[in-house]
Amino acid sequence: MPRASRIAWRRFAGRAAQYTLIVLVALSLNFAIPRLAPGSPIDYLVPSEQISTITPEQREQILAQFGLEKPLAEQYWSYLTGILQGDLGYSTQQGRPVVDMLLERLPWTLVLVGGAISLALIIGGGAGFLSAARRGGRTEVGGLALFMFLDSMPPFWIGMLLLVVFSGYLKLLPVFGALPLTDEAGSFALTFEVAQRLVLPLLTLVLVRAGWLFLIARSSLASELSEDYIVTAEAKGLSHRQVVLGHGVRNALLPLITAVAVEAGTVVGGATVVETVFSYPGLGRLIYESVLSRDYPVLQGAFLMLAVGVIAANLLADLLYPLIDPRVRTEGTR
């Protein structure tokens, strides 16, 4: 086997092992939390309003039904094998399988989070590169302060203010939800309404993340532009534009991509509160609803799905690096 591909495989195997470990930790947390929490695990499996009326016989029956009287190791094993078969338990409020409820909400969150990350990357990253390419202006610290302030505003508050302006005063956009009740499925009117209802939550998340990506893009390009190879490129007689775009930006992209992947968790967290403000029917809103109704199995299922999504994003970015930057391919030789 050629050396380069052997290194690539070893890298892949190492990463795969690491991410498997992380998923296992998330699964174990989910298993441990209800068992460590105050009270009996039963309290978290029965609708909260029935908890006080339950008879000892019913208690026994529930314990047996969920296998809670078995040894912990056995419980853990059946929990893991259950998850592999897509069994996340049943909602205590609706009696439906948790998996079904999660899969219903997943596409909405994927559209929102995916759209927000792409747009924030284009806007924030672009502005950051621009600012680094024209460094040294008097307004530099002022601009920095502005982006830091943007980065400091709570996402849910930005969402509420956008609602005040666009829905309350300008009456341009609808207030709640993502799906209108009136239109027929598949019609153009429906697509338009859905897109319209996506605007504000999306805008909120982009505003929240763009400032931060601006800071990273700016510093990343600024440090690339101070490298020797930039001087060489300029000495060769390339235009400033060619130097910045062809040499600087290409190399400055990597930290930006890394940041996006690792911060996927933060974006998902932001989506949780933003979906709540806009009653947007994604996983975040489901978390909020299950907190309010104390529907613990749904809460845990939603957390697990978000965690696996974020871990997958990290893995994806990790596997993309060698394609973006050849220097990564030789990693592991030392």
Place this chain on the structure above:
Amino acid sequence: MSGTMLGRIGAVTLVLFIFAAIFAPVLAPYDPTQRSAEPFAAPSFAHPLGANDVGQDILSELIYASRLSLTVGIVTACLATVLGVTVGLVSGYLRGPVDGVLMRGVDVILSLPFLPLMIVLAAFLGQNTTNLILVIGLLIWARPARLIRSQVLSVRESGHVQAARAMGATHGYTMLRHILPRITPLVAAQFVRTANVSIMLEASLAFLGLGDPFQKSWGAILFYANARSAFLADAWLWWVLPPGLCIAAVVVSFAFLGYALEERVDPRLRSTVPTSESLTGLEAPAPAREEALK
């Protein structure tokens, strides 16, 4: 406007909020837990920011709420900084298998979505301020730990550390007397950053209705405003705008302060993370963010 200027603005704003928190009983015109006006009352001379849905004075609520935000921010930052410095110092100084194990642990923590995990923990463990501080603190030490480790890696190679080791200093002595002082500016900056993150997390949890129900909090004020759709009436002006501005002001003050601290860091102390390391993916974002605010 320079970085020092930003730092001063941040410090002054923070001092004002700390002052408000300490003297809340004197400054607040009413007891924020008692009904003192008509529910949903508009601002008047007696109630400059009106009243909420149960007739509590919103201005008094805001003043008292600064106590919780600042306590959570500062106590959590202490907890997370102590954990982060210990792990980062030991990991970067000893290297080898200890470093490997600790940093894999850091990777695991950083790969979990914090807010959803905190929601789950808060829902199961019960909502009180102690739990809140413990939960946030035990999750956010990982980022400072990694940054401090990369700094320690470069400081441990410097002459005075090598000299101390050659003269027979123990590991503990070397770490505390020769490495810790040199990473103090970074530690201070990380303390400020962690305070920042924890205040935002507390606000988010409270906004989702998972805050301490017996404590006034800016996030909780917004939770009730949202639940009553206050932003669709004129009430947004005195019920939604002020608590959010308070959160943003405190968080940005911490950020300005952190920026000024990082700018002051001795150039010799700037992290010299090997390029290969910043390219291995999970290692990269931390130095990148550190760089970003320099």
